[in-house]
Each structure stands twice: as C-alpha cells, then as structure tokens.
Amino acid sequence: MVDWLFIGYLFIFGLTFGSFFNVVGLRVPAGESIVAPRSHCTTCERDLSTRELIPVFSYLFQKGKCRGCGTKISPLYPFVELATGLSFSGAYMLLGWSYELIVALLLISLLAIIYVSDIRYMLIPDKILLFFTPLFLLLRLTAAPLDPWWSSLVGAAVGFGLLLLIAVISRGGMGGGDIKLFAVLGLILGWHDVLLAFFFSCLYGTIIAGIGMAAGKVKRKKPIPFGPFIVLGALTAYFYGNSLVQWYIGLFL
Known part of the structure; x- marks a missing residue:
C-alpha cells in the first residue's frame, strides 16, 4: 500500500x-x-x-x-x-x-546543487563534491552496498578515468568538475551504470543542444553547461538503468 x-x-x-x-x-x-x-x-x-x-x-x-x-x-x-x-x-x-532511499535523496540533493551551480556559473564546486563523497562512500561500504561491494570503487575509477581520457583526447572538452563528478557518480552507480549515465548525458545533451540550435537559442561553438545533462543522465541511470538494459537485451532475444 x-x-x-x-x-x-x-x-x-x-x-x-x-x-x-x-x-x-x-x-x-x-x-x-x-x-x-x-x-x-x-x-x-x-x-x-x-x-x-x-x-x-x-x-x-x-x-x-x-x-x-x-x-x-x-x-x-x-x-x-x-x-x-x-x-x-x-x-x-x-x-x-530502505537505506537505498537515503542514497537516492543524497544523490538528488547533490545533483540539484550542481544543476544550479553549473547553470549560473558553468562550474561544479569541489567543496560540494567533497561534502557528499564521504557520505556516499560510507553508505556504499556499509548500509547500502552494491552487489558486488567493490563495484562502487571500480565505478569511481571508471567514471574518473573515462572523463579524464575524453578531456585529454579533446584537449579540454571536459571540465575538471565534470571529471570529478563522474568519479562520485561511479561510486554511487557502480561501473555498469556510470557508463550508462555518461551515455544518457551525451544523448540528452545532443538532443537538447540540437533543438536549441534549430530554434536559434544556442550558437555553434558557444560553450554550454554540461552539468544539467549529467543530472538527467545520472538520474535516468540510477532509477531506470537496470530496466532499460533488460529492455534493450530483450529486443535481441
């Protein structure tokens, strides 16, 4: 009920x-x-x-x-x-x-602050990430672990490494705040879903930026904050990642 x-x-x-x-x-x-x-x-x-x-x-x-x-x-x-x-x-x-609800509420809180910060300043403050990271780490290693438990640690490494690699290859296409944020998201989501979060972030960014350019609201080569798209991508992966993966696999079975 x-x-x-x-x-x-x-x-x-x-x-x-x-x-x-x-x-x-x-x-x-x-x-x-x-x-x-x-x-x-x-x-x-x-x-x-x-x-x-x-x-x-x-x-x-x-x-x-x-x-x-x-x-x-x-x-x-x-x-x-x-x-x-x-x-x-x-x-x-x-x-x-459940304890996972606490993780979810903290994740929503983190993403809400980042959304505001990136929209206004195109900046993801280290202070915000440093405040939330110990809380997520504690929950993932104790009351609300992923299965297997080490998926959080691998996820943090994958999230950080992937964004860092893209930043190096694109010569600054990703900001330092985005890189560190994906490390935190990897800790929360695990390595499977942090990759999914990145995919959806890029997908949302491409679609919304494309619509903005078509409407004349977004100019080519003008930087736009990536944070809001990360927010959408992370929430999609967190709440619906498993369902979406199962649905996709089901298309080929």
Whole structure:
C-alpha cells in the first residue's frame, strides 16, 4: 500500500531543501557564506520576508517579481524547488523505505546543487563534491552496498578515468568538475551504470543542444553547461538503468 502521507511529507521536505539548494548552488561557487547575509533581492538588496521565502508558492503569488522593486525573479528558483520535491517523493515511490532511499535523496540533493551551480556559473564546486563523497562512500561500504561491494570503487575509477581520457583526447572538452563528478557518480552507480549515465548525458545533451540550435537559442561553438545533462543522465541511470538494459537485451532475444 502506498503511503501517501509520507510521500506528501517528502514532497514538502524536498520543496524546502530545494530552496536551500538554490542558495548553496548560487553562493558556494561565488565564495559566499550560505548562512549570511539573509536571503535578499539581488537588485534592490531588500531582505526577503518569511512569506516571500515559501518555496514555489511565493513565486506564484508574487507573479515572478520582487515585491520591492518589481524585478523579475529567475524561474530557476521555483523550478529547482519543485523538481527536488517531486524527485524526493518519487524516489520513495520507486524504492520504498530502505537505506537505498537515503542514497537516492543524497544523490538528488547533490545533483540539484550542481544543476544550479553549473547553470549560473558553468562550474561544479569541489567543496560540494567533497561534502557528499564521504557520505556516499560510507553508505556504499556499509548500509547500502552494491552487489558486488567493490563495484562502487571500480565505478569511481571508471567514471574518473573515462572523463579524464575524453578531456585529454579533446584537449579540454571536459571540465575538471565534470571529471570529478563522474568519479562520485561511479561510486554511487557502480561501473555498469556510470557508463550508462555518461551515455544518457551525451544523448540528452545532443538532443537538447540540437533543438536549441534549430530554434536559434544556442550558437555553434558557444560553450554550454554540461552539468544539467549529467543530472538527467545520472538520474535516468540510477532509477531506470537496470530496466532499460533488460529492455534493450530483450529486443535481441
């Protein structure tokens, strides 16, 4: 039986943390504190009231504008909040209550912060990766191991090595943040699924960039952040990797 009450709690929990992930993703790469100063309008510098900090709903009630100066608020804020809330609750629906759910919630949290950071600065901060890596390592070696347990360690090596090789061959086609992120993803996913995550990241990037160029929104030879595509690819591989592999193999049997 689906526990809709707990799903609702996780959704609200995700909305709230999604708001915090926006702050982390915007401030950490800029070398700012995530504690002070208080959340404020970046245009008029006015501190935001409690009613202006309600995830998603404040954006809707204010019609996407600052109450003080009328400046448009980036839709990035409510998007990350809503996506985090839906992802938290969706993870429980797919995994149920288990130690693996903790891995999933941490993965979603990491990817939400990286999404914000890479969209705004085209940067994946080492501080964020260094914070999450020990948590994933501890879980994979104790409460939520992969089968076999060493798949996490091999996955980290494969993720790092693959991206490093591509960066060397392409002479900078992959950033250092992408390389280190795939090492962390390999730790979480194992070597099979980290390869799948890379495949889907490239696939999503090719499709979305192609659509963007066709629409005139993306210019040729202009760099675009790869982080958002890694986020999509990693989540696809994590939640649906085994099912997709089995489906693909079934096509030939």
